[in-house]
Amino acid sequence: MSSDEIAISARNLTKSYRIFDHPGDRLKQTMSLGLRKYHREFTAILDVSLDILAGQSVGIIGRNGSGKSTLLQLVCGTLKPTSGSVKVHGRVSALLELGSGFNPEFTGRENVYFQGALTGFTRSEIDRRFDELASFADIGQFIDQPVRTYSSGMFVRLGFAVAVGFDPQILIVDEALAVGDARFQQKCFRRIEQLRTDGVTILLVSHATEQITRLCDVGILLDGGKLLAVGSPAAVTSQYHSLLFESAPVVSRGADQRARTDTAGHDDYQSGERFHLRPAYNPSEHRWGNRHASIIDFALDSRDALHVRHIDRTTAALEVRALVLFHRDVKRPIFGLIVKTKDGVTVSGVNTVGQAELSSPRSSGELVGVGFMLTPHLLPGDYFLSLGVAEGAECEPVPLDRRYDSIHLRITGQTNQTGIVDLAPRITISRHQVTRAPNTTENVPASP
Secondary structure, eight states: OOOOOOOOOOEEEEEEEEOSSSSSHHHHHTTTTTTOOOSEEEEEEEEEEEEEEETTTEEOSSSSSSSSHHHHHHHSSSSSEEEEEEEEEEEEEEEOSTTTOTTTTBBBBHHHHHHHHHHOHHHHHHHHHHHHHHHHHOOOOGSSSBBGOOOHHHHHOOOOOOOTTTTTTEEEEEEGTTTSSSHHHHHHHHHHHHHTTTTTEEEEEEHHHHHHHHSSSEEEEETTEEEEEEEHHHHHHHHHHHHOOOOOOOOOOOOOOOOOOOSSGGGGGTTOGGGGGGGGTTTEEESSSSSSSSEEEEEEEEETOSSSSSEETTOOOOEEEEEESSOOBBBBEEEEEEETTSSSEEEEEEEEEEEGSOOOOOOTTTTTEEEEEOOBBSEEEEEEEEEEEEEESSSSOEEEEEEEEEEEEEEEOOOOSSSSSOOOOOOOOOOOOOOOOOOOOEEEOOOO
């Protein structure tokens, strides 16, 4: 691989901080000349090595405190590594945090010119770009007010406009888009898609895994400052979900699904699970949970057809049935279903939270059937279904068995629509008379 193909290269990158328990300990450390230690070491990034190719869109995910922001600051050069190296090839624009790089006493206009100058643009070049940049930020008269008076939304608007407005070769965004309103977020995502098309390298940190799967070519998972995984966004986000609940996947991707149950008394299922034997089963599923219950079988039924793999879009109803075997007593079971596109975008999700009649206590050894009746208002394409059972808790539900993307459903048929969902559109056309406005040659339509 030539150096021209690599935009960012990190080798054994480590960043550590000294943590002092008392303010006076910092002075003691200086006076001790290194003979005594008055601090603790905290390592935010530990021995990270990776290459990011020019033009790649890379999503970085991880739990809070995993080192995501530190890694971005090392790439941007706002932090120096304790050891190791990072090389960046290209002009970097970064939106790391609210107001970063802005002088709070300067107006928005002054900060735009200041940032443009730092990037290497002349005043005349900034003049030519300013109106477009100000229009993108859309903060009105506040562009001429000190940025210390800005709300968090205004900060993000101006910060993103500056980051994308000076022809970045590498764009770095750290969770900032979560602050903007829905319309501005949509505008930002459209701009990011355009930058991807233009071959800009993008590093995006987000806790929204759907953003990672939709916008990125590669996913990176960090935890405790260490690089845990680099791969496809779908695989990396699945591993991240497992990590959130501090539980390793009980069944790896592509592994043998014929795990024997440890609960006797059910003749049909004593020989093991049947989930993997069904026609619509996806062997690349991602599964995790504490296995206090197991989803051991499923069925896709449509009209009079059982265990279907695909349905016509005119089908009136689809039933997704799951069979759950409880290995321990569970006071408040929660059953759920999620439907996603092949790109990982959630189309719909439903669960039994708040429905007491569907979440009654279950005993060890009990076998429970759960049915989800759906009207599939979806356009033709490939969709993936996820099934899950969890136990309700005061804070977060505890996953018992989650089988993500375990069912592959194909919807067929003809349509002149685009998108994902069939909204059953009706198109009407009306005829209007054209009248001549008095004392003018202009034609105006009559009121309907």
